[in-house]
Amino acid sequence: YCRTRPRAVSDDHPLSDAILIITGATGNTYHQVIRQFTISARKLSKKVLIMHTDYDSTVEEEDLRYAQKLGVYGVVMLSVVETRGTARLLRESGFPIVMIGRYTAQTQTDTVTQDSYEMGILAAKRLFEAGHTRLGYLGGHAESSITQDKKQGFTDQMNDFGLILPEKWVSYGALNYQSGREYGRTLLSMPDAPTGLFVSNDLMAMGVAD
Numbered sequence: 737y738c739r740t741r742p743r744a745v746s747d748d749h750p751l752s753d754a755i756l757i758i759t760g761a762t763g764n765t766y767h768q769v770i771r772q773f774t775i776s777a778r779k780l781s782k783k784v785l786i787m788h789t790d791y792d793s794t795v796e797e798e799d800l801r802y803a804q805k806l807g808v809y810g811v812v813m814l815s816v817v818e819t820r821g822t823a824r825l826l827r828e829s830g831f832p833i834v835m836i837g838r839y840t841a842q843t844q845t846d847t848v849t850q851d852s853y854e855m856g857i858l859a860a861k862r863l864f865e866a867g868h869t870r871l872g873y874l875g876g877h878a879e880s881s882i883t884q885d886k887k888q889g890f891t892d893q894m895n896d897f898g899l900i901l902p903e904k905w906v907s908y909g910a911l912n913y914q915s916g917r918e919y920g921r922t923l924l925s926m927p928d929a930p931t932g933l934f935v936s937n938d939l940m941a942m943g944v945a946d
Contacts, residue, residue: 751806754783760791760815793817800825817879852882856889859934868932872905875936916943
């Protein structure tokens with residue numbers, strides 16, 4: 737958990753007791769995060785508004801502007817596509833922001849996240865120990881810091897084993913089952929497909945397996 741200095745919140749706005757959750761993520765894990773967060777917020781007499789972006793940076797920027805207009809108590813971001821526009825809005829928001837499961841390199845916000853780089857290392861080790869030397873990677877949205885950290889850890893560990901990660905075996909999906917299915921079909925059409933895969937999302941992994 738990385739904490740930044742709190743910012744003052746005005747009580748003059750109609751939704752000064754509301755917390756806006758901005759998410760593009762799907763799946764049971766994120767559903768549970770939102771559910772538990774909502775339960776905790778209600779205990780603090782806070783309302784919760786949920787905006788879904790489908791990882792569209794334009795929509796994320798619109799939602800942040802909307803939060804400014806409403807004068808919300810704070811914003812929780814379960815997804816963020818790091819653009820200059822988003823970075824500027826985060827810096828100028830005027831309300832507390834917490835990111836869960838991700839971070840941005842251009843701004844400092846309160847962050848609760850996992851070690852995605854270490855995840856990539858562990859995935860490469862597990863596949864290598866199972867006898868695989870031709871490895872591929874299917875990540876989430878390419879602009880995501882989490883996606884890039886997983887890929888970097890995966891690549892670095894492969895390099896330590898004397899392996900390389902060819903770009904033709906790297907792809908990015910929409911974090912859903914269909915993306916995994918499409919990637920799986922692509923692999924089947926390759927004459928030299930990888931024998932081991934690191935898929936950074938459970939829904940995509942199920943799609944690939946099927």
